[in-house]
Amino acid sequence: MANASFVRTEMIQPMPPPPSTVGLTGWVRKNLFATPGDALLTVLGIAFILWAGPPLYNFLIGNAVFVAEDGAACRVENAGACWAFIWDKMNFFIYGFYPAEEQWRVNICFLLGALLIVPLLWPAAPYKAINAILFFLVYPVIVLVLLRGGMFDLTYVPTEKWGGLTVTLIIGLVGIVCSLPIGILLALGRRSKLPIIRALSIAFIELWRAVPLITVLFMASVMLPLFAPQGVSVDKLLRALIGVTLFEAAYLAEAVRGGLQALPKGQYEAADSLGLNYPKAMGLIILPQALKLTIPGIVNSFISLFKDTSLVSIVGIFDLLNTVQASSSDLRWGSPHQAVTGYLFAAAVFWIFCFGMSRYSIFMERRLDTGHKR
Amino acid sequence: MTAAAEEPHRAAPKSSFFNDPVIRGRIYQGLVLGAVALAIALVAHNTAQNLARQNKTTGFDFFFSTSGFDIFFTLIPYSRTSYYWEAFLVGLLNTLLVSVLGIILATIIGFVIGIARLSRNWIISTLATIYVETLRNIPLLLILFFWYFAVLKAMPSVRESFVLFDSVAINNRGINIPKPIFDGSFHWVVIAFFVALAAVIALRKWSIRRMEATGQRFPLLSTALAILVFIPGVVWLASGINVDLDIPHLAGFNFRGGISLPPEFVALLVGISLYTAAFIAETVRAGILAVNRGQTEAAQSLGLKESDRLRLVIIPQAMRVIIPPMTNQYLNLLKNSSLAAAIGYPELVSVFMGTTLNQTGRAVEVVFITMLVYLTFSLLTSILMNWYNKRVALVER
Numbered sequence: 001m002a003n004a005s006f007v008r009t010e011m012i013q014p015m016p017p018p019p020s021t022v023g024l025t026g027w028v029r030k031n032l033f034a035t036p037g038d039a040l041l042t043v044l045g046i047a048f049i050l051w052a053g054p055p056l057y058n059f060l061i062g063n064a065v066f067v068a069e070d071g072a073a074c075r076v077e078n079a080g081a082c083w084a085f086i087w088d089k090m091n092f093f094i095y096g097f098y099p100a101e102e103q104w105r106v107n108i109c110f111l112l113g114a115l116l117i118v119p120l121l122w123p124a125a126p127y128k129a130i131n132a133i134l135f136f137l138v139y140p141v142i143v144l145v146l147l148r149g150g151m152f153d154l155t156y157v158p159t160e161k162w163g164g165l166t167v168t169l170i171i172g173l174v175g176i177v178c179s180l181p182i183g184i185l186l187a188l189g190r191r192s193k194l195p196i197i198r199a200l201s202i203a204f205i206e207l208w209r210a211v212p213l214i215t216v217l218f219m220a221s222v223m224l225p226l227f228a229p230q231g232v233s234v235d236k237l238l239r240a241l242i243g244v245t246l247f248e249a250a251y252l253a254e255a256v257r258g259g260l261q262a263l264p265k266g267q268y269e270a271a272d273s274l275g276l277n278y279p280k281a282m283g284l285i286i287l288p289q290a291l292k293l294t295i296p297g298i299v300n301s302f303i304s305l306f307k308d309t310s311l312v313s314i315v316g317i318f319d320l321l322n323t324v325q326a327s328s329s330d331l332r333w334g335s336p337h338q339a340v341t342g343y344l345f346a347a348a349v350f351w352i353f354c355f356g357m358s359r360y361s362i363f364m365e366r367r368l369d370t371g372h373k374r
Numbered sequence: 375m376t377a378a379a380e381e382p383h384r385a386a387p388k389s390s391f392f393n394d395p396v397i398r399g400r401i402y403q404g405l406v407l408g409a410v411a412l413a414i415a416l417v418a419h420n421t422a423q424n425l426a427r428q429n430k431t432t433g434f435d436f437f438f439s440t441s442g443f444d445i446f447f448t449l450i451p452y453s454r455t456s457y458y459w460e461a462f463l464v465g466l467l468n469t470l471l472v473s474v475l476g477i478i479l480a481t482i483i484g485f486v487i488g489i490a491r492l493s494r495n496w497i498i499s500t501l502a503t504i505y506v507e508t509l510r511n512i513p514l515l516l517i518l519f520f521w522y523f524a525v526l527k528a529m530p531s532v533r534e535s536f537v538l539f540d541s542v543a544i545n546n547r548g549i550n551i552p553k554p555i556f557d558g559s560f561h562w563v564v565i566a567f568f569v570a571l572a573a574v575i576a577l578r579k580w581s582i583r584r585m586e587a588t589g590q591r592f593p594l595l596s597t598a599l600a601i602l603v604f605i606p607g608v609v610w611l612a613s614g615i616n617v618d619l620d621i622p623h624l625a626g627f628n629f630r631g632g633i634s635l636p637p638e639f640v641a642l643l644v645g646i647s648l649y650t651a652a653f654i655a656e657t658v659r660a661g662i663l664a665v666n667r668g669q670t671e672a673a674q675s676l677g678l679k680e681s682d683r684l685r686l687v688i689i690p691q692a693m694r695v696i697i698p699p700m701t702n703q704y705l706n707l708l709k710n711s712s713l714a715a716a717i718g719y720p721e722l723v724s725v726f727m728g729t730t731l732n733q734t735g736r737a738v739e740v741v742f743i744t745m746l747v748y749l750t751f752s753l754l755t756s757i758l759m760n761w762y763n764k765r766v767a768l769v770e771r
Contacts, residue, residue: 031495031496032495032496032497034495038494038495041493041497042495042497042498045495045497046497048501049501193399194399194403196403196406196407197402197406200406200407200410206752207749210748210751210752210753211744211745211748211749212709212710212713212723213709214712214713214715215712215723215727215741215745218723218741219741219745222731222737223741225424226420226421226738227417228420229420230420230423230424230427303511307511307513310513311515311713313515313716314515314715321515321519328523343519343520347512347516347520350511350513351508351511351512354511355511
């Protein structure tokens with residue numbers, strides 16, 4: 001007699017999900033038309049895109065003028081952005097008033113900076129210590145000597161002639177490099193057990209954080225000459241650099257303090273019980289962990305510092321924004337969209353740098369995440 | 375074996391006094407204090423010498439001399455014959471005006487964008503993300519320049535103004551909006567409004583007490599709105615007052631009547647609100663995400679309905695996370711309003727640190743006072759914040 005019972009020996013294939021929940025239809029249903037309210041929002045959103053998109057495209061690309069001799073082509077009816085104007089002024093935007101025959105010096109600085117910073121930021125690259133020393137200590141000296149000149153047969157170029165993106169990057173870089181150590185020291189000072197050091201740190205941090213950067217820059221440009229001894233004149237760019245650095249150091253100090261406070265007390269006690277002295281305990285145990293925790297805060301400060309470099313234009317330094325602003329009244333390129341085009345260009349440059357920094361910080365955060373989350 | 379344990383407690387071994395952490399701490403502090411005092415003395419000495427060399431007088435007496443410059447946008451009566459302290463007050467009030475309006479606008483936009491970024495709707499959340507990521511990565515000064523030079527200064531001339539609804543005129547000299555004119559008995563409506571407000575507060579107390587006692591709910595929101603509209607409305611109709619609108623009209627070379635908002639003010643307000651809104655949006659998003667999902671589930675399992683769940687469980691916990699960084703953003707907005715100096719809106723820095731400093735040459739005094747003003751705002755805010763934090767802090771066992 002044949003065996004009447006039946007037992008399946010292989011798994012039955014699962015049924016396919018209903019077509020309305022997978023693929024494009026499923027995605028559209030879930031993300032665009034989940035509820036009637038959602039559907040209404042989707043329709044409004046699409047309407048907004050249809051309303052704003054085509055004019056934006058026409059302005060930026062469709063009707064934009066890419067190649068032109070002067071502003072005549074941009075003055076015609078319905079002309080869009082005048083990119084030819086940016087192209088023509090590019091030299092001014094990058095170098096400012098730096099003499100044309102000496103601009104190779106700026107180019108060398110850019111090139112050297114790129115060659116040093118790429119391996120520094122790329123985690124797999126070797127020789128990090130040497131690289132860091134070269135970038136943070138040697139490179140600034142080279143830049144100063146090359147840009148300023150006056151020695152090694154290089155013509156002297158006063159800082160008043162520096163300008164454009166060069167100055168923006170110099171202020172941003174010097175601000176970042178100098179304010180981080182000061183900020184760390186201030187944060188440690190604020191957490192110190194010694195009352196006088198703590199009080200001084202708190203006073204410094206709170207004073208700078210309470211006032212707007214523009215008053216600090218005004219103060220630096222008006223008062224630093226008064227503070228200096230007789231006969232010593234402080235360079236205008238240097239004044240702005242000092243102002244920006246001290247201002248940003250106070251913000252960095254608060255970011256670092258957050259990291260120091262987030263560390264469990266056991267870490268401090270462990271360092272003590274190993275018999276480490278204060279610098280070693282901080283340098284080997286506390287700061288590496290605290291700084292890792294504060295990467296987002298520190299990078300946020302760097303981003304706001306880089307954006308804040310644009311304020312130096314108010315005290316008369318020709319940074320990127322100031323060169324754009326100065327060119328927007330150039331009569332040769334006079335056209336209705338001259339100013340807008342200039343601002344769009346400056347905005348794009350700032351955006352690329354700041355967005356790049358924020359993405360890099362997210363990348364670094366993931367890489368350094370050792371999974372020891374408490 | 376026990377010899378070591380039974381050994382009497384010995385005095386600490388003699389070592390160099392420098393290895394005693396207390397003494398060492400005192401030495402370090404003494405050194406730091408000395409260095410700071412020396413630096414301050416040096417700076418003060420140099421400043422005094424430099425001022426003497428430039429034959430400059432010092433002191434705050436300049437406050438009571440005539441300023442001699444005009445300010446085109448003032449909230450209090452001011453002319454070029456006014457004193458410097460009046461100019462200072464004009465600048466301070468203009469800063470406060472733009473900050474208060476900016477805070478209100480930025481909060482509204484920021485909440486909308488922040489909630490939109492959390493939306494399940496892909497288009498809405500993408501648009502909100504683009505807004506936040508664009509605005510956050512561009513300098514505020516650039517945004518102000520854009521609104522001032524590229525948008526408002528590029529508006530048509532007075533004769534070709536855009537006119538909306540026959541009442542709002544936009545041209546390159548600013549925006550003219552209608553101004554309501556109240557006649558004599560309007561104060562009765564204001565009084566009625568406050569009476570209604572008091573009634574609503576009393577009603578709220580009563581309804582809460584009743585709910586705690588009996589568990590019965592009272593439709594508070596709709597009743598309160600009805601009271602707030604009804605009482606002033608009845609007084610309005612009964613007193614028979616009418617409110618005229620002073621509509622701007624073209625007269626000669628400019629618009630007359632209404633309220634005229636200069637482009638500097640509009641550019642600053644719009645730019646600073648849109649910029650700060652991007653940061654507030656992120657704060658709001660972080661605050662809502664910080665509320666644990668278990669809280670929603672707990673509220674559901676208690677049987678709270680959707681609106682109660684938001685009002686009683688989610689929002690109070692999210693606000694605890696949102697408010698401290700939000701105050702920081704408000705303070706940032708106040709400080710950022712000083713960028714108006716670049717587009718010529720007469721606020722504190724522009725009027726006082728700009729014009730007044732240039733005319734009087736009293737650099738030290740002017741910088742000191744300006745910084746003191748901002749310091750005061752900052753300290754007031756942090757006092758307020760500490761008080762709030764104590765109130766809402768988690769009570770831990």
